[in-house]
Amino acid sequence: MKTKITLLLAFAFCSIVSAQIATDYEVATWYGFKTCAVTFTFDDGTSNQMPIAKPLLDQYGFKATFFPVINWGPNWTQLKVAVANGHEVGCHTVSHTNLTTITSSTTLTTEIVSPKTTINSNIPAQKCITIAYPNCATNQQVTDICKLNYIGGRTCSGQIVPATPSDFFAISSIATGTTGVNTSPAMNDKVKQAKTAKGWCVFMIHGINADGGYSPTQDSVLNAHFQYLTNNSADYWVGAFGNVIKYIKERNSVSIAESVISVSQYKVIVNDTLSDNTIYNAPLTVRRKLPTSWDTAYVYRKGSQITSTIKNVSGTKYIVFDAVPDTAAITVSKTKLSTGFSNVRGTLDMKLNPNPFNQSMSLLLEGEFNYSVFSLQGKLVENGKGVNSVLIGNKLNSGFYLLKVKTTDNKEGYCKIIKN
Secondary structure, rough: OOOOOOOOOOOOOOOOOOEOOOEEEEOOOOHHOEEEEEEEEEOOOOOOOHHHHHHHHHHHHHEEEEEEHHOOOOOOHHHHHHHHHEEEEEOOOOOOOOOOOOOOHHHHHHHHHHHHHHHHHHHHOOOOOOOOHHHHHOHHHHHHHHOOOOEEEEEEOOOOOOOOOOOOOOOOEEEEEEOEEEHHHHHHHHHHHHHHHHHHHEEEEOEEOOOOOOEEHHHHHHHHHHHHHHHHHOEEEOOOOHHHHHHHHHHHEHHHHHHHEEEEEEEEEEEEEOOOOOOOOOOOEEEEEEOOOOOOOOEEEEOOEEEEEEEEEEEEEEEEEOOOOOOOOEEEOOOOOOOOOOEEEOOOOOEEOOOOEOEEEEEEEEEEEEEEEEEEOEEEEEEEEEEEEEEEEOOOOEEEEEEEEEEOOOOEEEEEEOOO
């Protein structure tokens, strides 16, 4: 049973309240502990979006969402390239009809649902998980269908979205171009409002320059605004529409449990209550307060080191890292661990840290397993069970041993271990 401890809002702009967050841990309200989120959405698949807007986004490393209309001939090759570079493609219906004017439930369902199948077929590298309503028009019947097929929907009421939206199928956006905010200072002002509110600014963009699209936005305006965001990157997380929704839902349902491996290592389990892990797979940014005796720390998953940083916040040191809920256990260690052993044989991706070892060794392997330690003469000297990780060898004498590990589905691994 996970320890249920209320997380204090020590830093109001970057942490959330949860009843299942272990002591000393915080989950960022926005990825990277940024103050707010910003999203750029592009509607209708106008002709300059791919050749002009996308390269500009890529130049700054920003990920956006494109909402093409199926019957308007999307360029699937270009959209595939966009997705390969981290952008999202969502649903903007079959024909861009005002959904609230459709009287046939069959026709309405087709307009809303069939684009998902078409997009997934043409771009198998991603799942179509969001929708933008044509003309921003929706009603309860539309929402009911969307809830069965998507994780969120975009409207355009011109408001900054709070950190937790009241309705994920009525996410507000702000129009740009000749019918909306039409200068980079105006766009800058909108994201500043999001920063003040610690919320989410979603922009709705159509035409780019003179491509004939609705309410065209000049690429020079986007470029200047992107530069502003880059210059103030400590405050702004720029993420695709669907990814921001995933992040919000995950961090609002996340639990973090910690157990002690040794005085210098902790095992961390990050889970959420969301049912579909093939959709809800966005990394959450987590930080743990360092013990007072630790000057630094390192983070490992499946025995391999992952990216982490040490941050000093108001005199308190934290180790900061990303974690995808419902995946392999994480190890936080005071010292660097040995990784990547070449002498592991068999069918298991197991890791041993350290090897050789002085007192005890961490055996890391995802899932449930049994282990046995034999002397070189074949005598069983230690055995036990583990889930994701276990500490072994504490009572062994110095010497060479053979470790055998077997999972519940009968996969096996072998390794020579050495205790100094």
